[in-house]
Amino acid sequence: MSPKVIPIFVPQTNQSSGCGAKGGSGKSSCGSSAGPSDLSPEVWAKVKDHPCYSEQAHHHFARMHVAVAPACNIQCNYCNRKYDCANESRPGVVSEKLTPELAAKKVLAVAAEIPQLSVVGIAGPGDALANPDKTFRTFNLIQKEAPDIKLCLSTNGLMLPDHVEAIADLNVDHVTITINMVDPEVGELIYPWIYYNRKRWKGRDAAKILGERQMQGLAMLTARGILVKVNSVMIPGVNDQHLAEVNHAVKSRGAFLHNIMPLISDPAHGTHYGLTGQCGPTPQELKELQDSCEGSMNLMRHCRQCRADAVGLLGEDRGAEFSTDKIAAMDVAYDPEPRQAYREFVERERSDQDAARASELAALSGQAGDEKVLVAVTTKGGGRINQHFGHASEFQIYELSGAGAKFVGHRKVGVPTRYREAPGAGGAPALPSQQYEFMADDERQGANYCQGGWGEEDILEDVTAAIKDCAAVFTSKIGLCPRKDLATAGIEVVDGFAHEYIESSLIAWFRQRTETAQPAASAA
Amino acid sequence: MPYKIISSTCTACTACEPVCPNVAIKEKNGTYIIDPKKCTECEGEDPQCVEVCPVEGCVVVDKSLPRYAAA
Ligand code: SF4
Ligand code: SF4
Ligand code: SF4
Numbered sequence: 356m357s358p359k360v361i362p363i364f365v366p367q368t369n370q371s372s373g374c375g376a377k378g379g380s381g382k383s384s385c386g387s388s389a390g391p392s393d394l395s396p397e398v399w400a401k402v403k404d405h406p407c408y409s410e411q412a413h414h415h416f417a418r419m420h421v422a423v424a425p426a427c428n429i430q431c432n433y434c435n436r437k438y439d440c441a442n443e444s445r446p447g448v449v450s451e452k453l454t455p456e457l458a459a460k461k462v463l464a465v466a467a468e469i470p471q472l473s474v475v476g477i478a479g480p481g482d483a484l485a486n487p488d489k490t491f492r493t494f495n496l497i498q499k500e501a502p503d504i505k506l507c508l509s510t511n512g513l514m515l516p517d518h519v520e521a522i523a524d525l526n527v528d529h530v531t532i533t534i535n536m537v538d539p540e541v542g543e544l545i546y547p548w549i550y551y552n553r554k555r556w557k558g559r560d561a562a563k564i565l566g567e568r569q570m571q572g573l574a575m576l577t578a579r580g581i582l583v584k585v586n587s588v589m590i591p592g593v594n595d596q597h598l599a600e601v602n603h604a605v606k607s608r609g610a611f612l613h614n615i616m617p618l619i620s621d622p623a624h625g626t627h628y629g630l631t632g633q634c635g636p637t638p639q640e641l642k643e644l645q646d647s648c649e650g651s652m653n654l655m656r657h658c659r660q661c662r663a664d665a666v667g668l669l670g671e672d673r674g675a676e677f678s679t680d681k682i683a684a685m686d687v688a689y690d691p692e693p694r695q696a697y698r699e700f701v702e703r704e705r706s707d708q709d710a711a712r713a714s715e716l717a718a719l720s721g722q723a724g725d726e727k728v729l730v731a732v733t734t735k736g737g738g739r740i741n742q743h744f745g746h747a748s749e750f751q752i753y754e755l756s757g758a759g760a761k762f763v764g765h766r767k768v769g770v771p772t773r774y775r776e777a778p779g780a781g782g783a784p785a786l787p788s789q790q791y792e793f794m795a796d797d798e799r800q801g802a803n804y805c806q807g808g809w810g811e812e813d814i815l816e817d818v819t820a821a822i823k824d825c826a827a828v829f830t831s832k833i834g835l836c837p838r839k840d841l842a843t844a845g846i847e848v849v850d851g852f853a854h855e856y857i858e859s860s861l862i863a864w865f866r867q868r869t870e871t872a873q874p875a876a877s878a879a
Numbered sequence: 880m881p882y883k884i885i886s887s888t889c890t891a892c893t894a895c896e897p898v899c900p901n902v903a904i905k906e907k908n909g910t911y912i913i914d915p916k917k918c919t920e921c922e923g924e925d926p927q928c929v930e931v932c933p934v935e936g937c938v939v940v941d942k943s944l945p946r947y948a949a950a
Binding site: 425426427428430452481485486488550553554555 | 891892893894897898927930931933
């Protein structure tokens with residue numbers, strides 16, 4: 356009945372893209388592989404050690420989520436809160452209960468064990484701001500006990516405007532809001548209800564309130580200089596066409612980064628979408644949408660859709676090592692030294708990597724035409740090609756062109772056991788991109804190519820499907836059989852850059868490739 | 880008839896506890912329960928626990944007890 360009502364806040368602050376909100380050049384790539392040159396110094400200082408806000412940092416730094424916020428105040432069609440929500444980093448509410456005190460202790464324990472730790476976030480398992488007491492108490496304790504750790508939180512935004520002051524007071528300098536729509540007509544297809552002002556709202560009214568509160572909260576945060584990342588779940592046929600509008604709306608309110616994530620949907624999850632057969636996008640469809648939004652804003656392409664209790668570098672989860680029982684029994688002390696040392700090490704590595712990349716780029720300059728090639732890389736972190744092909748549970752995808760090497764996403768491989776065993780899930784095998792991590796690390800290794808366990812053919816099929824649009828795969832080591840099979844699939848195997856830096860190696864390879872291709876092309 | 884929580888479907892998400900205006904809800908052995916002596920059925924507004932609970936049919940009227948208004 357109502358026309359499109361949403362844009363009530365119109366503070367078209369300045370013409371910058373989200374990235375340069377503080378006066379940077381407004382160039383588009385800070386969420387991808389940008390270095391300090393693209394960002395104002397104060398923004399760079401905030402993001403350089405944050406694995407989610409800087410693609411560069413995600414090679415080096417680890418995050419952890421503490422699941423202190425079980426309650427939620429909205430219902431999403433992609434979430435069944437009894438079970439782990441694959442989309443919004445929500446382990447099922449019953450998975451683990453953590454009090455603020457235990458959470459702070461867990462942070463100290465993880466920090467002592469993992470010097471890469473730079474950020475602690477609260478992302479659920481419900482909504483951080485539907486549990487404001489627990490969330491802010493936890494932040495308070497962490498700030499007191501481990502002041503060198505940065506804080507961030509994720510929210511659906513419904514209660515955000517009420518808590519912006521508290522967020523600013525606690526120096527939380529990163530906030531993620533999940534915004535899937537700005538139009539209630541789209542919203543009512545995603546959110547069956549919300550709980551707001553002591554009342555349950557349904558349908559379009561619910562979506563309208565939620566949308567307005569999200570936009571208001573976003574504008575309030577950015578006005579205070581707090582960096583905001585917007586997550587959007589791409590739901591084909593529901594909001595995929597609409598996300599460009601969302602992108603525009605959040606950019607104009609100063610969001611720093613837009614993270615478009617694929618819907619993860621499986622009947623075994625018991626979600627509305629899972630049960631009604633709503634599909635997620637393919638990796639290629641996702642990339643297309645990300646590409647089309649990119650010109651206008653920084654896009655995050657390295658999000659792993661982590662669980663609300665994830666621990667470790669992006670792409671790994673060491674949560675199982677830090678279960679509640681183990682933490683409770685531990686004796687932990689605060690010692691920032693190793694983390695400081697690690698940060699200094701990363702600084703050195705970074706300038707080294709930048710120099711290597713710059714010199715390769717200089718050598719490349721002008722040689723490449725308009726050609727763009729995708730390649731896949733196996734890495735354990737640190738920005739190096741340092742993982743054995745058979746151990747890879749995901750591939751990092753880079754796009755090579757005359758402009759250099761750009762990180763464009765990651766693709767997971769190895770079918771998690773639960774998909775294999777879940778009754779009824781057999782009919783529609785999950786796409787490689789739709790898998791998330793159920794398994795402990797050693798278990799997961801068994802799932803990968805040439806590691807035994809399952810039929811190798813299956814896994815290799817998975818791998819080739821995941822990276823079929825890549826010209827080459829860069830790895831530190833690879834067995835004879837997969838090497839042959841990949842060659843058959845038309846994917847070149849490159850292991851000559853083992854343990855070298857990723858970006859400079861890729862550019863060097865690309866340069867050699869264009870050099871050898873050009874004479875051939877001109878002869879033809 | 881105050882409200883009660885069907886414990887077999889309760890996910891212990893904690894959402895209902897803070898929204899009850901009469902502090903009638905608390906945790907017990909991993910699930911949540913309503914104290915029938917404290918529950919006023921939220922007279923005058925929608926029952927808050929029902930409004931916020933994410934599980935359909937988890938919070939219901941307890942027909943074994945008399946209505947609050949009559950009690
Ligand atoms: S879910 Fe995405 S944004 Fe959140 S910690 Fe994981 S990678 Fe970062
Ligand atoms: S109906 Fe109202 S008073 Fe009774 S338990 Fe629920 S919230 Fe509390
Ligand atoms: S809101 Fe519902 S599911 Fe959550 S604790 Fe209360 S009764 Fe249980």
